[in-house]
Amino acid sequence: MVMLKIAFRNIFRNKRRSFLTVVSTMIGIMGVTVGLGWVYGIERMFTEEGKKLTGIVRVTAHDFQLKEKSLDISSNISSDEIRKYLRDFDGTAIGRIKFGAMIFSGDKDERAMGIGIEKEDRNIIGFDNFIYEGRFLDFEKNNEIIIGSKVKEKLGLKIGDSVTVLTFTQDKSISALNYKISGFYKMDNGRLNRSFYVTLKDAQYLLDMNNMVTEFLLYPKEEKNSEEYKKILVSELGKNYLVKLWSEIGINEYMSSVFPVVKLIFTLILSLLSGIGITNTMMMVVFERRKEIGVLKSQGMRNSDIRNLLCLEGGLIGSFASFLGIVTGGGIVYYFSVKGIKLGEVLETVSDTINIQSTIYMFFSWRLLIFGFLLGSILSVFVTFMTVTPEIKKEAVDNLRNK
Structure with missing residues (x-):
């Protein structure tokens, strides 16, 4: 002292x-x-x-990584088959489809990436933080679309407008549908502001991909269990599908x-x-x-x-x-x-x-x-x-x- x-x-x-x-x-x-x-x-x-973009665990076709950049949807998998092995899965399991498309509004058009999502993606991606006008997709309705800020500016769009989405199906045939705009979003990721989102069901219908997705993503409640879920899926699906942790994918690795x-x-x-x-x-x-x-x-x-x-x-x-x-x-x-x-x-x-x-x-x-x-x-x-x-x-x- x-x-x-x-x-x-x-x-x-x-x-x-x-x-x-x-x-x-x-x-x-x-x-x-x-x-x-x-x-x-x-x-x-x-x-x-x-993790947002690839899931904690991702399941795809073996040739998905070769075709991903070109948004070739011929590399797809059955989400129903994968769900059979996830009865005890504790977390969120969703399918997504990424595809290339042209958006037409009047005499204007713009190339954009389309993404078909499930309802759970609202919280995973955090759309409530990014939608600055309008609202998120209503999964009880058909043919709704939310569009990135860059596409909105290029085409001069507003809430309630109808746009036409033109793309190719998985069989390379032309497909087009009209969608009503429910919202606009602006993300920190500039690439995603040149994209649009529709419901997975609408995307499957547009692309003629009934029950098929380009990637199936797992978000376990406890991330420490991700290795265990990967091992289960590899043992059950390894021959037909490619199963990877988020840290093994692209730049994440x-x-x-x-x-x-x-x-x-x-x-x-x-x-x-x-x-x-x-x-x-x-x-x-x-x-x-x-x-x-x-x-x-x-x-x-x-x-x-x-x-x-x-x-x-x-x-x-x-x-x-x-x-x-x-x-x-x-x-x-x-x-x-x-x-x-x-x-x-x-x-x-x-x-x-x-x-x-x-x-x-x-x-x-x-x-x-x-x-x-x-x-x-x-x-x-x-x-x-x-x-x-x-x-x-x-x-x-x-x-x-x-x-």
Whole structure:
């Protein structure tokens, strides 16, 4: 208790030095918190986008990956057959069809990607966040369509208009149907703003694909069970179908293996930069107090007590500064985890070819804040200990001479 009182007295005795030490350490920890929140946010964006588009587990025909980019619907599978093996499945299982089409409105036309979806896709994709005019599809009605913002602008559409969708069936014959527009959406993924959605039943009718889908997606309630469901489907369907986890599909496979390394590298770099700043500050604080160390030694204070006193001061300053750092940095991260950071038209253009968002949301986590607090607190004590140890080994007269 006595040591604690002396430590507090010393901290407040030189307020300017203590203030500069706190500010320097706070900025370092704030930088670590914001930097890691940004990196983790980018990782979560890729992960969530990947899962939305491919499911946690995806079942397709073996040649689907070869034909996917060209939207060739001849690579299709029976959703009814797959559902037979999912009686005990705990989660959401849906079929989708992606197809190429032309949309006609009056004398205007526009090429777009069509997607046939089931009712559960409303929550999986999060349409309530993206529909800015009108409403979602009514699955009790036929021939309704919701259209992306880019297609809307090109064709000058409005709610209630009728459009004609022209495409090819799986047998390569021409098929066309009229649809009534129920809503318009705008997503962060620029590519999807050049698409449209209809009900899976309407898509199957248009494409002459009764009970067939191009991909069947599983979203288990417990993602840890996804490997188990994959094994079941592979054992039952492996010969006729291709079963993959989301992390094994396309760019997801690359990103899921790269991001752990990227996170580790960024964590080390940010921690190192913060550590250099904290180390420099704490070393200067100790070096400025060489004469004070000499005075304490000449008064008979033991080396261990001097070391403990300075380490306690370093720990108090480091903990307080780290707390301010995580509060400030955490506030910034939380704000941008809700509001997001829009990266503008450049990324919107990139997102036309890669399934990423043009708005990045930082990732707020209590573990991130705890890491920042412990980093600053422990590093402050460690640096103080390493710096003061050589000083207390000197003779008091050398400390007083500031050698």
